[in-house]
Each structure stands twice: as C-alpha cells, then as structure tokens.
Amino acid sequence: MVDLDGAISAGRSARTRGVSLREQVAEQIKQLIIRNRMRPGDLLPTEGELCEELGASRSSVREAVKVLAALDIVEVRHGHGTYVGKMSMAALVESLAFRGFLSRDNDYRLIADLVDVRATLEQGFAETLVASSTPEQRDRLHALATGMRTRAERGEDIIDLDRDFHLALMAPLDNDLVLQLTGAFWDVHAIVAPGLGSSSEQLVQTADAHLRIAERVAAEDAVGLREAIAAHYQPIRTNIAAHIARARED
Amino acid sequence: MVDLDGAISAGRSARTRGVSLREQVAEQIKQLIIRNRMRPGDLLPTEGELCEELGASRSSVREAVKVLAALDIVEVRHGHGTYVGKMSMAALVESLAFRGFLSRDNDYRLIADLVDVRATLEQGFAETLVASSTPEQRDRLHALATGMRTRAERGEDIIDLDRDFHLALMAPLDNDLVLQLTGAFWDVHAIVAPGLGSSSEQLVQTADAHLRIAERVAAEDAVGLREAIAAHYQPIRTNIAAHIARARED
C-alpha cells in the first residue's frame, strides 16, 4: 500500500488558475510516484481510489492516466490495475513516426534529418567507443555483423540484427539515454521508411558495412570508425534522395 | 470542412481484436489529419462530430484526443475547438523531465547522460557547422555571446540567451529535427537541473565559453570548435559530479 498523504489536493479551490483539473491530477500522480520512490512495475492505486484521494471524477482521472500512459510514465493493464511504466521513448517514437508519415507525402525531410542525427551521434561517440569498449562487447559486435552476413547471403531478413547491432555499438558508452535514443531513432526509421537501405540486392552490402564498423572498433581506429559509419549510411542517403526525386515528379 | 469519408470505422465489429476503442479512435484521428493533408493550426471536427463520425462515445473520443494532445499532434483550446498541433517535442521533454526528477533523487544519472548527448551532438556537427554557416549566422552567434557577456558582468540572468545561442549554433545545419532536439534537451536540462553551470560567480566564465565557441565558428576552425564546446560543458560536468558526491553522503 502506497502512501497517499500529501498527494491529496487539499481542496483544489486554492489554485485552479487556468490549469485544468486533468492536468492537476496528472501532476499529482507523477508526484505520487516520485514521493513514494516507486519503481517501474510497482502497483498504483486503482482509478476509484485515485478519484477519492485526489477529489476528481472518474473521467478526469482516466484522461490523466491515459496521458501518462502515452508517455510510458504509467502502464494500464485491463482488468488488472495501473502500474508505474517503463519510462521508455514510446512517446518520442509515436510523435516522430507521425511526423515522418506527414513528411513522406512531401519532401522526406524528417527521414533525411533523422539519418543525419543517427550518423552524427554514432560518429560523435567514435573516440569514446573505441576507448572504452571491452573485448566482450567487440566480440558481440563482430558476431552480430557476421550473423547479418550469413543471413544476407541466404536472402533472409536482417532487420532485427541491424537494431541489435546499433544498440551493441553504443553499449560501451554506459549511457542509458543514448541507448534509448538510438533504439527510438531506429524504430522511427523502421516504421516510416521500411526497407530503405536494405533492398534485397543490397543486403550483403549492408552486412559488410556493419562488419567494417565492427572491425574498426576492434582495431581501436576512431578515424576509420567514423568513415565506416559514414559509408554505412551512404546507401540509405542515396535511397532517400531517389525517393525525394521520385516524389517531386508527382 | 474536412473530408471524413473513409475515416469512418465502418462498424468496429470487424476489428476489435484486443486493441481498445480509444486507440482506434486516436489512430483514425491521425489518419484523418494525414488523409486531408492538414497543417498545424488547422481546425479539426468538434468532439460531437468525431463521436458521430467515428461511432464512439464522447468519453472515448476525449481520451483519444487527450493522448494526441500530449504528443502535440493535436491542440485543444477550451471553448474554442480542437486544432492540428505543432508536432513539437513536448512529450519528449515531459517524459525526460520526469525521469530526471527520479534520477535526481538517486545518482543524477540522466542529467549526466544528457550532458554527454548535448556535447556530442554539437561536437559531432562541428565540421558541417563551420562549413555551412553564413556570415549572418556567425554574426548572430557572436551577438548572442557578447550579449551574454555584458549581462553576466551586471550579474543578470542569461538563461534565455543561452538557449537562443545553442539553437543559433545548430541553425546552419538546416535540420529541423536537430533544432527541436537541441531545444528539447536544453529544456529538460533547465527543468531538472536549473542553475547547474550558471551559478552567479560562474556567469562571466559561462559567457566567455560561449564567446569562444562563436569565435571558433567564425574562424572556420572545426577542431578548435570541438575543444571550445568541450570546455563549455566542463564546468557543468564538474557541478554534476559535485552534486553526485553530495547525494552519496545522504
């Protein structure tokens, strides 16, 4: 049972200045999580309890909870209860993916920008990566790349290994935010521009590009690593440019 | 008047497999925006109209709209109507800020990770920045830095100029995503760790650090720019380390 004392609104007549009740409820639920030092997976009070404790109707509480669920601050399981969420980048992915769909009808701008961000992040961390990666991490990177190679030769899909590779590449940084951003940007790319840079005849080339990245990390060659990363994203940029040219004709 | 044809659920008895009605409504509203090629600021149907067109109750429509509003895909104005949103990074800021408050009670981990991301992004784009910045952009950067200097000497706050400076620094990239991420990360930093790296006796040093960045851009010195950016973030890292040490004592 969590402590609700202090999270009670103490009569919202005090400060209702323009801010809606739903926003107040959302803020109080967030404060509840912080105050009680709750962790992802912990059980939150039921909707009914929140209504009573926070002095709001079921609708207001539900709308607030849904907003927090969209941010992955809470997680709702039907017929089960409401829990503290995993704090993932789900909201960023959904937001960027929607913008990607919009830009896909026009100039592919967001996707091109996204590739620049992904490449620059990986290149920017190149020095730190080669300096702090452990032998185990380099082995894993190499194993993922060779796995992509063998599956590419059979014409099989390598999309899941691709995601794992880019996460494994950034793992030595010991930076959770970078890992989550890397995964989120990859997800957006996969949702909005599926198959961009992995058309069937390019599969082997894509796998080789990853293999060269793994080799440069193992060789502790930061300059070569940056070049290998640039080479990895080059065909993707070319494909995007082709799509843009095709879109202009319409 | 927007076209709602095709966005109608055609009887949701067909596909109700596990996915909640609210999610279906949210998806249909997004499709409505894409289908009609609507732009930020365009007026969406009223709640009542959406209920009728999508065959859902007002509660379900409202919850869906609130989720989309949290992602800044739509914007709701009380007593006015619902409009297409600005597609900002508001959700990312709120999500990261919440995680920042949680980590502030423990290890300041998110803030430290965030500084690494901000520094690496700016350093990673250094070459492109010096290569593509226009004289006007360099002048603006220098003007912002000197403005920070004069106000710092008077002991005045320079936080607003700081945000403008970091946005102006990235402006030459012509990459909207980078600009929005830069602003979002800055906002999270300001919300979670206010005054970190801008304590009153450090104000002049902070302004000088920005001045050196502007000078390196003007000199088209990418290597020096990277060093200047690293120097800019150094006192912030030191302050964070001090906070971590202080937190450990408790």
Place this chain on the structure above:
DNA sequence: CCGGATTTGTTCGTATGTATA
C-alpha cells in the same frame, strides 16, 4: 456591456469486458 450560441471541461450513474482466485 450583455446575452446567446458553440465548444470543451467535468461529473455521475450504469452497463460491460477482463483477469484473478
């Protein structure tokens, strides 16, 4: 300044679907 129309904000009661024991 006012009043009416429109639109979103909030509440309540009720019924239904879902998961656990």
Place this chain on the structure above:
DNA sequence: ATATACATACGAACAAATCCG
C-alpha cells in the same frame, strides 16, 4: 463455474471558456 476486483465504455446533464451580434 462462481465471485470479486478492476478497467472499459456509454450517455446525459451541467459548468466554464470563447466568440459574436
């Protein structure tokens, strides 16, 4: 299979904000 607890969904009513004549 039954009972309980919980989230999901609906509809009607009233409150508050905004705009306009």
